[in-house]
Amino acid sequence: MIIGQHLLIECHGQHANLDAGQLLALMERAAQAGGARVLSQHFHKFGEQGGVTGVLILAESHITVHTWPEHHYAAFDIFMCGDSQPSKAAAVITQHFPTATSHIKTMERSCPTGVNGPQAAAL
Amino acid sequence: MIIGQHLLIECHGQHANLDAGQLLALMERAAQAGGARVLSQHFHKFGEQGGVTGVLILAESHITVHTWPEHHYAAFDIFMCGDSQPSKAAAVITQHFPTATSHIKTMERSCPTGVNGPQAAAL
Numbered sequence: 001m002i003i004g005q006h007l008l009i010e011c012h013g014q015h016a017n018l019d020a021g022q023l024l025a026l027m028e029r030a031a032q033a034g035g036a037r038v039l040s041q042h043f044h045k046f047g048e049q050g051g052v053t054g055v056l057i058l059a060e061s062h063i064t065v066h067t068w069p070e071h072h073y074a075a076f077d078i079f080m081c082g083d084s085q086p087s088k089a090a091a092v093i094t095q096h097f098p099t100a101t102s103h104i105k106t107m108e109r110s111c112p113t114g115v116n117g118p119q120a121a122a123l
Numbered sequence: 124m125i126i127g128q129h130l131l132i133e134c135h136g137q138h139a140n141l142d143a144g145q146l147l148a149l150m151e152r153a154a155q156a157g158g159a160r161v162l163s164q165h166f167h168k169f170g171e172q173g174g175v176t177g178v179l180i181l182a183e184s185h186i187t188v189h190t191w192p193e194h195h196y197a198a199f200d201i202f203m204c205g206d207s208q209p210s211k212a213a214a215v216i217t218q219h220f221p222t223a224t225s226h227i228k229t230m231e232r233s234c235p236t237g238v239n240g241p242q243a244a245a246l
Contacts, residue, residue: 003196003198008230011235012236039167040165040167044163044180053184053185055165055178055180055185055187059169061189061198062176064178064202066184068126068234071124072236073124079200081189102235107131107228109131111133112133112224112226
């Protein structure tokens with residue numbers, strides 16, 4: 001049974017230099033584009049020259065970000081369930097800087113009932 | 124350049140019935156086993172019969188959980204960078220209920236410099 005989709009988004013370029021407030025605004029726009037509702041947001045800044053970690057807790061799961069300015073790298077993930085549209089949320093993030101390079105992996109999240117393999121024996 | 128590993132963990136069984144306090148304790152043990160440091164934790168309970176969403180923000184990235192008791196399903200994800208060992212953290216979670224069924228997907232997180240394909244042209 002598929003519960004939702006989990007998108008892992010790798011960004012090389014300007015995303016890595018966004019501060020916590022800019023990341024929050026971008027992730028809120030992404031959530032809205034995906035039809036998701038933000039319940040709370042939590043950010044942490046790693047020192048003066050360091051990166052940022054941020055999480056939006058959604059009614060439909062979550063969006064997170066971690067940035068490494070020294071590597072020009074930002075790692076987002078979007079997990080959305082129900083009728084939401086995480087690919088639209090991802091598009092807001094990847095299109096924010098048209099000249100940045102981004103790559104998206106989309107994974108289905110599903111309950112492993114009926115998994116084949118050794119773990120299935122534990123059911 | 125590989126920055127870290129991102130593990131998506133699907134659990135069918137008792138994990139889905141853990142409350143926020145129990146999930147927090149489990150995720151803190153997982154973080155410790157993986158050699159990670161917890162910076163903050165944030166949980167949300169979805170109504171009396173509903174599931175739980177929880178996030179641990181780590182110095183090494185994050186651990187999240189979303190539960191659907193009605194589907195006997197809990198979805199964890201562990202993103203850890205640096206010298207931490209996310210597979211050890213995942214083992215704490217999956218082995219918590221030996222009779223539950225669990226499935227782990229391990230994804231490398233890396234900066235997409237040198238990506239082949241149309242997006243590379245934007246560099």
